[in-house]
Amino acid sequence: MGTADWFGVSKDGDATQKWQRKSLRHCSMRYGRLKPQVIREMDLSSQDNISLTSTETPPPLYVPSSIVDPLARGRAFRMVEEVDGYSVPQTPVTPGAASLCSFTSSRSGLNRLPRRRKRESVAKMSFRAAAALVKGRSLRENATLRRMQRRSFTPASFMEEDVVDLPDELDTSFFARVRTCPRLLISSQGTPGPPKVPLRQEVVSVNGQRRGQRIVVPVKKLFAREKRPYGLGMVGKLTNRTYRKRIDSYVKRQIEDMDDHRPFFTYWITVVHLLITILAVCIYGIAPVGFSQHETVDSVLRNKGVYENVKFVQQENFWVGPSSEALIHLGAKYSPCMRQDQQVHDLIRDKRDIERDSACCVRNDRSGCLQTSEEECSSTLAVWVKWPGPPSTPQLEGRDRQYGSVCHQDPRICLEPASVAPHEWPDDITKWPVCTRYNTGNHTNLPHIDCTITGRPCCIGTKGRCEITSREYCDFMKGYFHEEATLCSQVHCMDDVCGLLPFLNPEIPDQFYRLWLSLFLHAGILHCMVSVCFQMTILRDLEKLAGWLRISIIYILSGITGNLASAIFLPYRAEVGPAGSQFGILACLFVELFQSWQILAQPWRAFIKLLCVVLFLFAFGLLPWIDNFAHIFGFISGFFLSFAFLPYISFGRMDMYRKRLQIIVFLVVFLGLFAGLVVLFYVYPIKCDWCELLTCIPFTDKFCEKYDLNAHLH
Incomplete structure (x- = not known):
């Protein structure tokens, strides 16, 4: 019987079929593809054999899976690429009945199997991992969703059925790793099936590791975000703050359900601060560095036509940045630019009263003339041309003018704007307009017109001071020289000092937007670095908890309120930087501590540590040039x-x-505080002399500089 089976002449149908399959397989692999007629005949005989066999044997418990030839040529026959899902250890496949065969060659089966896709680049896989983390999905969820969107059919679970069968002794696939879908359980009536237990772990074989698995873990660690624990945060970790051992499950569930936010506002405000600081330093330069005043002495041509030794005093900036005049021009908090300051207004009015009684001082040789008072005009070297004394005095409505003369300006020679009825120039010279076109002539026989003018209005300092002086002196004092004007009453120095948008009314400053514009400026490079360090640590940590919208509201409104209070109590000091905003963010740490008081271990110790830090920062604000x-x-x-x-x-x-009631109450309290500060700033301005002690303690005579109106800083 064994010899008959060996030579294929046995009467056993199964043995004959197996021998014929072996021989046809050998012919197919050696001489090429078989004819379709032979394949069809063998399929029919094989099916008949299966039907006979199935009637004699009981039905199997599981539906047989397809058979894989582990000795066939090509890698695709030995291991099929995984398309979806988790990879698990494969069990040996042993069929319960005779397998079907297509009797095709190994090359034909290789062409019909799914082809391996091209291996993706590391950059593409890294970008996909980052995108999945941004969207809040895991890497495998994102991959599964991408595959399901790419095809409209169910992923293949079985191998193609045109793989050549194996002999019986090799039917258990020891080294073939074939993905199979969950086997369908055929259970009889009344026999419950096995419970469905989801597979939670992923077991990957060494040879069958998923492609890209090595790069996924490092990329996931690179973009992984550690969730910020409520009540702890970065400051809590630095101060060794911990939770209590027992926390209610309801509270614990609230903590776990809190979402982490990305610090978009922190990154945006930090980039804006850096860019503006770099531009300000590049455009306006760096003022002298130090804590006192810097003096510059030089010989400059003055308005009297002689050289004099003059001194320019400038406040030093220890933050390594622009001068205070440049910061005001950029948008610093400065009260005289935000409202009509009464003291600045009185100073300008006193200057106009003096100018109303002034006249043109003409030298005897007509080599120069200057608008001065009678006391400043030399009686021996010059003549003070004061109306209505000279016979050349002009008339207004049939009477001689009482005020004047004005060097290089006269109603009789100005063509635009012309002094004609009913638009004649008033008698008060402080109300005269700027003449833009003159009646050009060689000689007018008017001494105040035919002379060479040696001084014009120059705005010096930051408090609206105006002088009739030479251009050389004005440039040395870093003032604003007005070549087109002849009187200080014709220029608006506060408009020059403040810059930005011009006032709606030149007499009334209205740049209230400096309250929030100064939050984006810094006094220098060191000041900006301090802000960047604070924002990338404390502000970034709190924004992860609260989100960009809530933290931006607290940041901006706290800064505006702090600047408004500083403008009330220190009106003549230029202040820039988000100092109020940063201390408003520090207040958030206290509120977070109070809100999580019941879940913290030793909350009093955490409160004392936090209080010591804030008190130290307030004490640091007692140094000069720091706004407390x-x-x-x-x-x-x-x-x-x-x-x-x-x-x-x-x-x-x-x-x-x-x-919830607490939210409403504190919102009302904040609105009341802000409204009270607005009233004190615009309606009932106050002057507090002792308030300067809260922002700078005078340990020495020159330790704290005076910032009142009468302080001559220039």
Whole structure:
């Protein structure tokens, strides 16, 4: 019987079929593809054999899976590429009945199997991992979704059925790794099937590792975001703050459900601060560095036509940045540019009263003339041409003018604007317009017109001071020289000092937008670096908790409130930087501590540590050129706003209602505080002399500089 089976002449149908398959397989691999007629006949005989066999044997428990030839040529026959899902260890496949065969060659089967896709680049896989993390999905969820969108059919679960069968002794695929879908259980009536247990782990074989698995883990670690624990944060970790050992499950669920936010506002405000600081330093340069005043002495041609030794005094900037005049021009907080300051207005009015009684001082040789008062005009070397004394005095409505003369300006020779009825120039010279076109002539026989003018208006300093002086002296004092004007009353020095958008009324400053514009400026490079370090640590950590919208509201409103208070108590000091905003953010740390008081271990110790840090920063604000009023009111306003906008956890229904009421109360309190500061700034301005002690303690006579109106800084 064994010899008959070996030579294929046995009467057993199964053995004969196996021998014929072996021989046809050998012919197919050696001489090429078989004829379709032979394949069809063998398929029919094989099916008949299967049907006979199935009637004699009981039905199997599981549906047989397809058979894979582990000795066939080509890698695709030995291991099929995984398209979807998790990879698990494969069990040996042993069929319960005779397998079907297409009797095709190995090359034909290789062409019909799914082809391996081209291996993706590392950059593409890294970009896909980053995109998945931004969207909040895991890497495998993103890959599965991408595959399902790419095809409209179910992923292949079985191998193609045109793979050549194997002998019986090799039917258990020991080294073939074939993905199979879950086998369908054929259970009889009343026999419950096995419970469906989802597979939670992924077991990957060494030879069958998923492509890209090596790069996924490092990329995932690179873009992984550690969730910010509520009540702890970066400051909590630095101060060794911990949770209590026992926390209610309801509270713990609220903490776990809190979402982490990306710090978009922190990155945006930091980039803006850096760009503006770089541009300001590049355009306006760097002022002398130090803590006192810098003096420059030089010999300059003055308005009297002689050289004099003059001194220019400039406040030093220890932040390594532009001067105070440049910062005001950029948009610093400066009260005289934001409202009509009464003291500045009185100074300008006194200057106009003196100028109203002035006249043109003409030298005897007509070599020069200057608009001065009678006391400043030499009686021996010059003549003070004062109307109505000279016979050349012009008339107004039949009477001689009482005020004048004005060097290089006269109603009789100005063509535009012309002094003709009913638009005649008034008698008061401080109300004369600027003449833009003259009646050009060689000689007018008017001494104040035919002379060479040696001085014109120049705006010096930051408090609206105007002088009739030479261009050389004006440039040395870094002032604004007006070549077109002849009187100080014809220029508006505060408009020149403040810059930015011109005032709607030249007499009334109205640049209220400096309250928030100064939040984006810095006094220098060091000042900007301090802000960047604070924002990339404290502000970034809190924005992960609250989100960009809430933290931006607290940041901007705290800064505006702090600047408004500083403008009230230190009106003549130029102040830039987000000092009030930063202390408002520090107030958020206290509010977060109070909101999480019940879940922290040793909350009093955490409060004392945080209080010591803030008190040290307030003490640091007592140094010169650091605005403590912005710190104090920024902290207060940030404290109120934090209760209203920061997320919180509740410890019961009553606690939730209490915190909702708390939001409304603190919002009303903040609005009341802000409205009170607005009234004090615009309606009832106050002057507080002792308030300077809160921002700078005079340890020595020159330690704190005076910032009142009468301080001659220039």
